[in-house]
Amino acid sequence: xxxxxxxxxxxxxxxxxxxxxxxxxxxxxxxxxxxxxxxxxxxxxxxxxxxxxxxxxxxxxxxxxxxxxxxxxxxxxxxxxxxxxxxxxxxxxxxxxxxxxxxxxxxxxxxxxxxxxxxxxxxxxxxxxxxxxxxxxxxxxxxxxxxxxxxxxxxxxxxxxxxxxxxxxxxxxxxxxxxxxxxxxxxxxxxxxxxxxxxxxxxxxxxxxxxxxxxxxxxx
Amino acid sequence: xxxxxxxxxxxxxxxxxxxxxxxxxxxxxxxxxxxxxxxxxxxxxxxxxxxxxxxxxxxxxxxxxxxxxxxxxxxxxxxxxxxxxxxxxxxxxxxxxxxxxxxxxxxxxxxxxxxxxxxxxxxxxxxxxxxxxxxxxxxxxxxxxxxxxxxxxxxxxxxxxxxxxxxxxxxxxxxxxxxxxxxxxxxxxxxxxxxxxxxxxxxxxxxxxxxxxxxxxxxx
DNA sequence: AAAAAAATTTAGGCTAGGCTAAATTTTTTA
DNA sequence: TAAAAAATTTAGCCTAGCCTAAATTTTTTT
Ligand SMILES: [Mn+2]
Ligand SMILES: [Mn+2]
Ligand SMILES: [Mn+2]
Ligand SMILES: [Mn+2]
Numbered sequence: 049x050x051x052x053x054x055x056x057x058x059x060x061x062x063x064x065x066x067x068x069x070x071x072x073x074x075x076x077x078x079x080x081x082x083x084x085x086x087x088x089x090x091x092x093x094x095x096x097x098x099x100x101x102x103x104x105x106x107x108x109x110x111x112x113x114x115x116x117x118x119x120x121x122x123x124x125x126x127x128x129x130x131x132x133x134x135x136x137x138x139x140x141x142x143x144x145x146x147x148x149x150x151x152x153x154x155x156x157x158x159x160x161x162x163x164x165x166x167x168x169x170x171x172x173x174x175x176x177x178x179x180x181x182x183x184x185x186x187x188x189x190x191x192x193x194x195x196x197x198x199x200x201x202x203x204x205x206x207x208x209x210x211x212x213x214x215x216x217x218x219x220x221x222x223x224x225x226x227x228x229x230x231x232x233x234x235x236x237x238x239x240x241x242x243x244x245x246x247x248x249x250x251x252x253x254x255x256x257x258x259x260x261x262x263x264x265x266x267x268x
Numbered sequence: 269x270x271x272x273x274x275x276x277x278x279x280x281x282x283x284x285x286x287x288x289x290x291x292x293x294x295x296x297x298x299x300x301x302x303x304x305x306x307x308x309x310x311x312x313x314x315x316x317x318x319x320x321x322x323x324x325x326x327x328x329x330x331x332x333x334x335x336x337x338x339x340x341x342x343x344x345x346x347x348x349x350x351x352x353x354x355x356x357x358x359x360x361x362x363x364x365x366x367x368x369x370x371x372x373x374x375x376x377x378x379x380x381x382x383x384x385x386x387x388x389x390x391x392x393x394x395x396x397x398x399x400x401x402x403x404x405x406x407x408x409x410x411x412x413x414x415x416x417x418x419x420x421x422x423x424x425x426x427x428x429x430x431x432x433x434x435x436x437x438x439x440x441x442x443x444x445x446x447x448x449x450x451x452x453x454x455x456x457x458x459x460x461x462x463x464x465x466x467x468x469x470x471x472x473x474x475x476x477x478x479x480x481x482x483x484x485x486x487x488x
Numbered sequence: 489a490a491a492a493a494a495a496t497t498t499a500g501g502c503t504a505g506g507c508t509a510a511a512t513t514t515t516t517t518a
Numbered sequence: 519t520a521a522a523a524a525a526t527t528t529a530g531c532c533t534a535g536c537c538t539a540a541a542t543t544t545t546t547t548t
Binding site: 140164 | 375
């Protein structure tokens, strides 16, 4: 049977909150992420467990079953492919596409997804640097580090963001930081952990700890 | 306030059933088109009237208000633009796109529609020959005639279909009839009104009355 | 112009997915 | 380790969109 829009959202959120270790997700965390109340979450968890999509024991938190994981990954695949479409083909900014993709990800047709993937040239990453699961459902999270873990003097490449909020992405735009940018850490301020960095060998600027915490980078 | 998926479908269907004269649409006709029961339709009509989207007096049938017409035309615009995208960009057949567009037409963002329209090069017609409303909401139905009204000896151009069912479209594919094809009526069988026609000056074939009734054509 | 038939609306219910308030269980703190 | 706090579940309600059965209105036939 088909899963509803709402069920798909729960599964996707459980996947995200579960992290790469697939740990238990709490009712309250889900209530927060779905912008509903804990009581409503409990109702839905019972339904998802009934359908075999999650492992749920009262008071114990939930994890995805293999089947639930599959569904979640399909939704993530669609979300990220649509984001690529919106940015690459329609000319949206990376700060504008999340909400629209949030709707498009629930359009059913398998064949649509595969034709879209083909049209886009089988992209591996979405506009925020997040990996796109392949048609078989394989999702490999590259292990990037956070900019706060980079030492003074190191040069790294910007590979993704942890925060997807438009305001954060726009802040990066104004700072001239984008996917692929080379970031050299020149200095770290002892007092507030802000960093002085140079972008692509050009402009130098200060980055707050808050920003550093949300930048995913890779040693080169 | 935003209109729901269901409300949008009602408005679109009322628009279609209302025809170019904007005549009253009956409860039963809506029940048939929405695949629901008359009682359910009545409920929804009261809600749409409440919102000022339709003119509704008990037992009298409904028409769209100006506001309702606007909403309906926006949905139609989205539906047809997405169909163009699916056929032109993703390579779907014209027989495969209706159901998918039926979902895509409810994705909200105005800006998405305009960017999509731009990406597609502002198409005037969808893959079935139906006119696409412009961004301002102008929808002009070209006045094509039905193939049954064409006399023997006339040559006409195929411009659209009345039936959008996949089986009908596939039948046309097998017959080599597509948008733009030139159809010359060679003979009309007195008994069953089937026609003998020649397509694009090449292949000759028989067309049943049922098919003729659903082909929109234009004198050249 | 009745009477019969058809169309439509009303009444009363159901499910999905929400909510608040109260009860229960688990976790933390003293 | 008992009490307090936090987390979670249960109970009871609500709205959107459906449904069936019964009542009402309109239309068609006699
Ligand atoms: Mn996103
Ligand atoms: Mn993304
Ligand atoms: Mn269609
Ligand atoms: Mn169409």
